[in-house]
Amino acid sequence: MTDVGEVQGAAPPAPTTAGGTGRVDSARVGPLRVGIVGGGFMGRVHTNAARAAGAQVVAVASSSADSAARAAEALGIGTAHASVAELIADPGIDVVHVCTPNVTHAALAGAALAAGKHVVCEKPLATSSAEALALVEAASRAGLVAAVPFVYRFHPMVREARARIAEGSIGRVLSVRGSYLQDWLLDAGDIDWRVDSSAGGPSRAFADIGSHLVDLLEFVLGDTLARVSSVTSTVHESRGGSVVDTEDEAAVVFETRGGAIGTLFVSQVAPGRKNRLVLDVAGTAESVEFSQEEPETIWIGRRHGSEVVARDTEALRPDAARLSIVPAGHPLGYVDAFTAFVRDVYAAIDGSAPEGLPTFADGLRAVRVTEAVLASAHDRAWHSVA
Known part of the structure; x- marks a missing residue:
């Protein structure tokens, strides 16, 4: 440490x-x-x-x-x-x-x-x-x-999904399904400092990757979680001879302030899932889904005629096009998203106001949601999010 x-x-x-x-x-x-x-x-x-x-x-x-x-x-x-x-x-x-x-x-x-x-x-x-x-x-x-x-806010197709929801293309948001799955802590012999609450804090899986999922959800929706009901699971009671006091998995049911309902599932013990972050939003007219492992597309679901929309700067909403720094067909991924984030931080230092920059206020928001999830899992009751 x-x-x-x-x-x-x-x-x-x-x-x-x-x-x-x-x-x-x-x-x-x-x-x-x-x-x-x-x-x-x-x-x-x-x-x-x-x-x-x-x-x-x-x-x-x-x-x-x-x-x-x-x-x-x-x-x-x-x-x-x-x-x-x-x-x-x-x-x-x-x-x-x-x-x-x-x-x-x-x-x-x-x-x-x-x-x-x-x-x-x-x-x-x-x-x-x-x-x-x-x-x-x-x-x-x-x-x-x-x-x-x-x-993950800095994938162009995340910005495209956000813009479509904001402009009303999908209609009124009805429900959301989000998940973030990994397998790097699947076995009892898998040890990392994050497992120990004295180094990682009271939450592991949800604070570590659930924070990304919640931030992405609220950013794309333009809405916030109002209350949550959750359960957590610790699969291995000990790792490397030490008792495990943080969660491997968390399942959450939620309501948003805008009236949508949804579920979140986070796991670091899902075999074969390396970094499977998926957000699926259903509206009255369309659904839109983004998967971080396939970041060059979003899926648009309709009752008739669903489609996969690929990143193409000429067809993207302005905020998505801004982050689309290479022509269509030249894949952008995690490294590009991270660089785009840092570039916007430095632009803000130099006086710009880049759209969607995640600040310490967003970090506070993620901590508050994590606290509500842990409290709900402890009490087996609904908890409001501050």
Whole structure:
């Protein structure tokens, strides 16, 4: 786990105002300078996306000086800071990307904001809504751009589905079915820091991948979950000799504030499913379905004459066309979506207002939904979402 050490006491002060983002760094000359906290898989993803978006990745810090040195060599980063606190204090860094275990997110993001840095923080933004709310309001007070990588928003065909729903093409939304299935924790011998609540927080499967599903659902619908009824399941009582206290699966029934009903199912123990994120929305006129493993198309269902719509810039709604950066027939995928997200973060830092940028407020929203899901599973009762 990343040692937050000296930054632990730099968490944001008590909340006072509603959150937002937006200080423009007009005095900066040249590309944004990025510091990466965390040298694992997500650190590599963020590093590559930052470079593709035109920034300079100038420094990295990790759980120790040795770990940072290894990450710097592997990722081709010039400076390896001996501690996270040292990286956050570095005056040569404009943006800090937090790619560390979940329980460290709040302290690290808060310290970076307190140091005047823009922040990209991996989800979940925090392991409690109180911490997440404090971060939202700290970012607002500081006037800094603070974003969470809900990157599935950045597939062009997700934007196309969203635009069709917003313009009323599918009619009144009646119901929604969403699922996110993986199999990487299928066996009792599959061990990862996320399994342990002391590192990953009180929720695993739902906080880890259910947060993406909920964000995608609410973003595409333009509606929010009002209340949930859920059950969770822990398939393996122990892993690697340690008791498991987080869920492998979660099933949720929900109602939205707009009157739609639906189901969500999240699993990290579904054999053969690698990253199967699917959202299916039924309206009074049409249905629309997006599958992350087939991101170049959406399915449009009608009582007569259903069709598969492929990405074609000439035929897409404007917000979808903006993200369609290569001609039809040249596939776009997860890496492109992640880069598009980072590019929009950096555009916001430079004063633009890109459509659909997921901020710390969206990270707070995901934490609140996760808390409601866990509470409902515990009480076996419906719970409202704050």
